[in-house]
Amino acid sequence: MEQKSTINFGAGPAKLPQSVLLQAQKELLSYNSLGISVLEMSHRSSDFSKILNKTESLMRELLNSRPSSWTLNPSASYVYYCCNETVHGVEYNFIPETNGVVLVSDMSSNFLSRPVDVSKFGLIFAGAQKNVGCAGVTVVIVREDLLGHALKECPIVLDYKVQAESNSLYNTPPCFSIYIMCLVLEWIKNNGGSIAMENLNNQKSSLIYDIINNSDGFYVQKKEMKLWKKQFLDGAAKRGMISLKGHRSVGGIRASLYNAVTLEDTEALATYMKEFKKQHM
Structure with a gap:
């Protein structure tokens, strides 16, 4: 039976690159010819440690610089902002200057969709299930001097000093989700990195917004x-x-054009939008 073609515009868990799914399928029963599935792999094994180290290495390589373009002078111990809020469709295309105050950001919806200057932030966190993997793992990038300042009420698994000292292996991690994220990071790297993702995402969003605006x-x-x-x-x-x-x-209609949504996928939606408008005007 012919496989039905489906385009996923979901906000998360979002679409994964086809090549990543095929590789995960291929290695599901035997990762790296070891004879065991990555789902069975112990987080203490040397093989899983290699996946974790490779994921961290790819993450560092893919993060690039982007200048700030706005000045903020808050009188707070830290400044928090969500740079891309998908419920209402609000995205900030700048990094606020906080004059030394710690900047914390939730980048779940646009992490690695464009370059970002990590040095501007005290802490970045992002759910992987939109642009860099599947549900089950969260990426945290924290400035080293901020480690060890967790509140007493903070659960120990959320104490970043504990996690850093344990190489993110304090508790049993979601091995398969980290493995998928590693594959997605490789896919991003092999396709030109965050700069290429930004260019592609600009093309996709322009297709849809041009139709809306016109x-x-x-x-x-x-x-x-x-x-x-x-x-x-x-x-x-x-x-x-x-x-x-x-x-x-909020209702309405929402199309999430994350990294793995292709230009062809977006063109299919754009074509449909034009046809629908023509039929109902």
């Missing part, structure tokens, strides 16, 4: 789109496009 209000009139929402989603599903329904708290 739709004479068709895709921004809430009343009309509420009436057509079900028709739009049903039509998209028939074309193999899933997870376009907006967040439950």
